[in-house]
Amino acid sequence: MKKIALLFLLTVFNVFSQNINDYKFVIVPTKFDFLKEDNSFNLNTSTKLLLEKYGFEVFMNNQELPTEIANNRCKTLTASLAKDNSMFQTKIKLVLKDCQDRIVYETAFGTSREKDYNKAYNQAFREAAKSFETLNYKYNGEKQIAVEKIEENQEVKSVEPYSLSSENSEIFYFAQPIANGFQVVNNEPRVIMRLFTTSQKGVFIGIKGDQNGVVITKNGKWFFECYEGGKLTSEPINLRF
Secondary structure, three states, rough: HHHHHHHHHHHHHHHHHHHHOOOOOEEEOOEEEEEEEEOHHHHHHHHHHHHHOOOOEEEEEOOOOOHHHHHHHHHHHEEEEEEOOOOOOEEEEEEEEEEOOOEEEEEOOOOEEOOOHHHHHHHHHHHHHHHHHHHHOOOOOOOOOOHHHHOOOOOOOOOOOOOOOOOOOOOOOEEEOOOOOEEEEEOOOEEEEEHEEEEEEEEEEEEEEEEEEEEEEEEEEEEEEEEEEOOOEEEEEOOOO
């Protein structure tokens, strides 16, 4: 049991200690959220070229992805540009997030006072890109998805019916990345549920034993909801991503 607990703690540490050097791949969208058209002002192409310059393997989100990452998007980062415009300045920064929408790296804001949008965005982008000069990125080749380590231990059990609710607020469950979603484990460690991503942020398809439902967040708390005997049930779950 001590070996299992130690493996669990190491696994949890691995989940929360990832940094930029753990990632080799980055996906760049064809359109950034604050712009109306694909590759507006050539910013998407510029982002791809910048990341490649500093050693990442980069794909646009409309490209066919290698099997290695197509089956596990948690091995990639996703690039985005954040904008903070004022009346007299254009300010943008480059942000890299993991599969759980956590920021792994972001540049400083680049600024421009140009009135022409094309000049302003590209000047601000070049200023933001200077942050990479001091990043010292070097892929360490050691990125390991926590689920892969957990599954190596034969004492981890498959999903079985399990009560998620607890009167003890200190008991919580870890959501660990797998292909297309997460597996939820307790501290035995035991897989008690699998979550599959949907198009809606904060909404997952949840499978617990022979129960199929959804896992959603309400007022900052997570719930597993499903129908039992024609009646909707909502079970709270103290979930950590």
